[in-house]
Amino acid sequence: MEREKLDFFSDLLMEERKKVVKIIEGIDENWSKNIRDAVGNVSSYATHLADLGSDSDEREKETYMLDRELKNLKNIDNALKRINEKTYGVCNYCGEDISHQRLKAIPYAELCIGCKRNEERINNNHKQ
Numbered sequence: 001m002e003r004e005k006l007d008f009f010s011d012l013l014m015e016e017r018k019k020v021v022k023i024i025e026g027i028d029e030n031w032s033k034n035i036r037d038a039v040g041n042v043s044s045y046a047t048h049l050a051d052l053g054s055d056s057d058e059r060e061k062e063t064y065m066l067d068r069e070l071k072n073l074k075n076i077d078n079a080l081k082r083i084n085e086k087t088y089g090v091c092n093y094c095g096e097d098i099s100h101q102r103l104k105a106i107p108y109a110e111l112c113i114g115c116k117r118n119e120e121r122i123n124n125n126h127k128q
Helices: 003-040 049-084 100-105 113-127
Strands: none
Touching (some): 003 049, 003 100
């Protein structure tokens, strides 16, 4: 891939990375705030069970979101590494170029669309 395109995708990945890090930091800040509030609340017995359930549900959502964003961060960092290694934009399975349209939509894509479809079809067959 030409240097100009690599620079474009590097910039795109760095912007995406900033967004992901901001989300992760927001979750971390919210968790820290909730812990400080819980520790500061001496009378936790006065808390209604419905409130505890809501808090638990919210924590579960945040945990799922944190897990997803950490995976995204890892994928982005791997893509930036591939740019430095000059292997970015090449399918990890078949070795063919990944289309620029796909990379614009998913800049950390490791598989071309054909190999990704095959992977999803295989995964879906194993789930049944």
